[in-house]
Amino acid sequence: MKPSSEIIGLKIISLNEGRSISTVKDIIINGDNGTLAFFIVDQPSDYFGARLIAFSDVLGLGDYALIINDCSVIQDVAHNVLAVDLLKKDIRIIDSQLLTTQGCLVGHVSEMVIDETTGKIAALEVRSPQGKSSQYNSEPIITYGREIILIDESPQAGKHGKRVQTDEDKVPVKGEAEREKISEKELLKRRIEEFGKADSLQKSDESGADIFIYPDGFNVFEQRQLQFLLGKTLNSDVQLDSGIILKAGEQITAQSLSAIRTRSTLMQLTAQVMK
Secondary structure, eight states: OEEHHHHTTOEEEETTTTEEEEEEEEEEEETTTTEEEEEEEOOTTOSTTOEEEEGGGEEEEOSSEEEESOGGGOEEGGGOHHHHHHHHHTOOOTTOEEEETTSEEEEEEEEEEEOTTTOBEEEEEEEOTTSOEEEEESTTEEEEOSSEEEEOOSHHHHTTTOOOOOGGGOEEOSOOGGGGTSOHHHHHHHHHHHHHHOOOOEEEOTTSSOEEEOOTTOOHHHHHHHHHHTTOBBSSOEEOTTSOEEOTTOBOOHHHHHTOOSHHHHHHHHHHBOO
């Protein structure tokens, strides 16, 4: 078993080439089955043009390095449909709220433990509202959402080693007026879907002078790519979705980025940024 914090930063070594390729920048979680799906490869500009390695292509995941057969298993994010879909869902696990099917807040996830052999999330380390740290087996988990993880606290679920809670640990979730009309599980699932749609749309540069809004549907890597483009200059002219043309040599401003509405325009800008 390996905490996710020990996976980030691991060397990526090619067995056939006998050399270190890079390091693990981040990981992508598949919330549908609770597994580690992809490793993001660290590179200078790895947001929109990120490259990744599928867990299924990894030969070994140890304390010192992640081992692959050769560089041919490294893929572009844009060419992997599953990876793009998972990035849109942006299931982060860490800092998510762990809620029970009875509508109680267990705490916030501080770490997840991965089974190196299967890639499955084996357990979650959770800090309660009172500051106590506990580890929860992943078997009773029903849903991995964008900001909420739902865990079954029924007696059957207890067989899987879930920590037994005390009344002190249970903090009611507020604002559930429909509790009498629908089941608690259904209500919580609806709340998870709402959290999944929510995002921080308004961003600003370091000076706070300019503010732009991220386009709907842009995933976390595409949002970071927008931030990366701020202040850069172009090699060639690029027409934005609003019809405005950014000239070669012109600096990209927050106002310019606000006019980006499609991924194709983002790709054009990324391709034309001066090195």
